[in-house]
Amino acid sequence: MVYRFEKRGSGAVFTIDRPEKRNAINEEVMDGLSAAVEAVKEDESLRYFAVTGEGQSAFCSGGDLSEFHKLRTEEEAAPMLGKMADILLRMSLLPVPVIALIDGHAVGGGCEIATACDFRLVREGVKCGFIQGTLAITTGWGGASHLLTKSGRQDTALRMLTEARPMEARELLESGWATVLFPGDKFEALDRFVEPMERVHPSVHRAYKKAAVRRLLSAGLSGQVREEVAACARLWEADVHHEAVDRFLNKKK
Ligand SMILES: CC[C@@H](C(=O)O)C(=O)SCCNC(=O)CCNC(=O)[C@H](O)C(C)(C)COP(=O)(O)OP(=O)(O)OC[C@H]1O[C@@H](n2cnc3c(N)ncnc32)[C@H](O)[C@@H]1OP(=O)(O)O
Numbered sequence: 218m219v220y221r222f223e224k225r226g227s228g229a230v231f232t233i234d235r236p237e238k239r240n241a242i243n244e245e246v247m248d249g250l251s252a253a254v255e256a257v258k259e260d261e262s263l264r265y266f267a268v269t270g271e272g273q274s275a276f277c278s279g280g281d282l283s284e285f286h287k288l289r290t291e292e293e294a295a296p297m298l299g300k301m302a303d304i305l306l307r308m309s310l311l312p313v314p315v316i317a318l319i320d321g322h323a324v325g326g327g328c329e330i331a332t333a334c335d336f337r338l339v340r341e342g343v344k345c346g347f348i349q350g351t352l353a354i355t356t357g358w359g360g361a362s363h364l365l366t367k368s369g370r371q372d373t374a375l376r377m378l379t380e381a382r383p384m385e386a387r388e389l390l391e392s393g394w395a396t397v398l399f400p401g402d403k404f405e406a407l408d409r410f411v412e413p414m415e416r417v418h419p420s421v422h423r424a425y426k427k428a429a430v431r432r433l434l435s436a437g438l439s440g441q442v443r444e445e446v447a448a449c450a451r452l453w454e455a456d457v458h459h460e461a462v463d464r465f466l467n468k469k470k
Pocket residue numbers: 237238239241274275277278279280281282283284285322324325326327329348349352355356357358449465466469
């Protein structure tokens with residue numbers, strides 16, 4: 218199994234379990250996350266949903282380039298991008314707070330998954346970034362739309378996207394992307410984070426989350442995500458993108 222979905226205390230945790238691939242996302246992980254999102258949506262006993270990655274090397278390294286490199290054209294890339302963008306959109310609209318528990322680097326689509334969450338708990342020393350630009354593509358899973366919709370400062374958000382570099386944890390906190398930084402064990406950090414929430418009746422969380430969802434939808438998030446998928450698919454088929462992915466996949470050969 219390349220993922221785990223488990224209840225934990227008052228919440229549920231989805232763990233991407235491909236540490237040897239730095240928790241890169243393939244179709245099987247996508248299907249697992251999609252099913253987990255549906256299960257959380259239907260389970261009224263849950264107070265939160267957390268997403269994390271196995272091990273401390275990576276939260277998630279984005280799309281599995283060895284698998285998705287087979288997609289060559291705009292028409293081939295668009296369904297894969299659209300599928301994950303839809304899963305992340307549904308995750309962001311869940312009726313409970315959604316938490317990214319980031320214990321290792323989050324790059325590319327990994328950074329998009331984290332951005333689609335309501336909160337980002339980042340271990341000190343970890344780096345996160347929208348590095349897609351180094352592969353001559355934009356974000357294709359809706360990450361830029363989530364970032365630009367939720368971010369207080371458009372200049373900060375655009376800088377993160379256009380510089381396309383992994384950022385230090387301290388910088389991520391200062392930019393407002395990271396909610397908190399934590400030292401040490403990720404589940405202790407998660408428990409510390411949810412403990413004050415657990416003193417409040419869950420119906421209050423659900424009511425506030427509904428207000429947050431209304432704000433996202435009234436800002437036109439769904440349509441922006443669709444446009445983002447299409448823009449990434451157009452760039453995907455260019456030689457400059459395929460050459461950059463070849464360089465990554467062949468770097469040790
Ligand atoms: C497709 C959607 C698109 C989007 O819409 O956002 C994307 O996500 S584009 C993908 C962006 N991701 C990348 O460019 C890959 C980034 N990976 C890294 O920068 C590094 O791997 C890391 C996450 C910083 C970790 O570095 P390190 O600990 O030094 O590990 P290695 O680089 O040696 O990797 C170990 C192993 O894992 C393979 N790997 C890593 N990431 C991916 C990936 N995204 N897809 C496929 N495989 C990946 C890497 O090739 C190594 O394999 P072996 O050489 O066989 O051990």
